[in-house]
Amino acid sequence: MDIEMLKFDEKGLIPAIVVDEDSGAVLTLAYMNRESLEISMKEGRTCFWSRSRGELWRKGETSGNVQRIVRITADCDGDALCVFVRKSGPACHLGTDSCFTRPVFDGQEAPGFSMDALLRLIEGRKTEKKEGSYTTYLFEKGLDKILKKVGEESTEVIIAAKAEDKRETVYEIADLVYHVLVLMAQAGISLEDVREELKSRHVIDEKVKQEKMT
Numbered sequence: 001m002d003i004e005m006l007k008f009d010e011k012g013l014i015p016a017i018v019v020d021e022d023s024g025a026v027l028t029l030a031y032m033n034r035e036s037l038e039i040s041m042k043e044g045r046t047c048f049w050s051r052s053r054g055e056l057w058r059k060g061e062t063s064g065n066v067q068r069i070v071r072i073t074a075d076c077d078g079d080a081l082c083v084f085v086r087k088s089g090p091a092c093h094l095g096t097d098s099c100f101t102r103p104v105f106d107g108q109e110a111p112g113f114s115m116d117a118l119l120r121l122i123e124g125r126k127t128e129k130k131e132g133s134y135t136t137y138l139f140e141k142g143l144d145k146i147l148k149k150v151g152e153e154s155t156e157v158i159i160a161a162k163a164e165d166k167r168e169t170v171y172e173i174a175d176l177v178y179h180v181l182v183l184m185a186q187a188g189i190s191l192e193d194v195r196e197e198l199k200s201r202h203v204i205d206e207k208v209k210q211e212k213m214t
């Protein structure tokens with residue numbers, strides 16, 4: 001679709017929904033004008049128009065949390081964009097993986113599970129304290145308490161695995177993963193950070209395989 005066919009509003013702006021290419025999570029809603037869209041397409045990274053500052057804004061220019069564009073699609077009316085990205089670091093200025101972490105309404109239909117959704121929920125408990133929440137309790141107690149729980153759960157995994165009890169091992173691994181996600185939220189580490197680290201190790205592994213073959 002040609003840019004000329006897009007419908008910018010009376011202020012010359014078009015809403016841009018930024019989506020994580022790997023997880024499918026909605027990261028943020030921003031706005032682009034024609035110039036910022038052209039810059040985004042030319043540089044392959046998101047550039048928006050800041051309505052509050054009245055100027056161009058390249059995501060990650062100061063924070064380093066750059067969003068590399070995979071593709072951009074327009075809706076059926078051509079008056080909204082979906083920008084699919086692979087990001088480095090959190091998308092939100094509050095340090096969360098997504099801007100959309102504040103619960104407004106929970107319907108009766110149970111949401112589908114994903115690790116990204118769980119981390120967003122945990123991050124939401126850090127920014128929006130919920131009375132009676134165990135996750136909120138961990139954040140209130142601080143890093144030492146979180147690290148203690150990670151250590152305890154790691155031990156439980158080892159004990160269950162040593163006993164060759166698959167069901168118990170799965171149960172304890174789930175506990176460990178949850179507490180590691182709490183630690184990640186506390187430390188400002190995103191799943192994308194971990195994915196990127198694993199990707200870099202995969203490349204190294206492939207190089208090792210090639211060296212062994214030669």
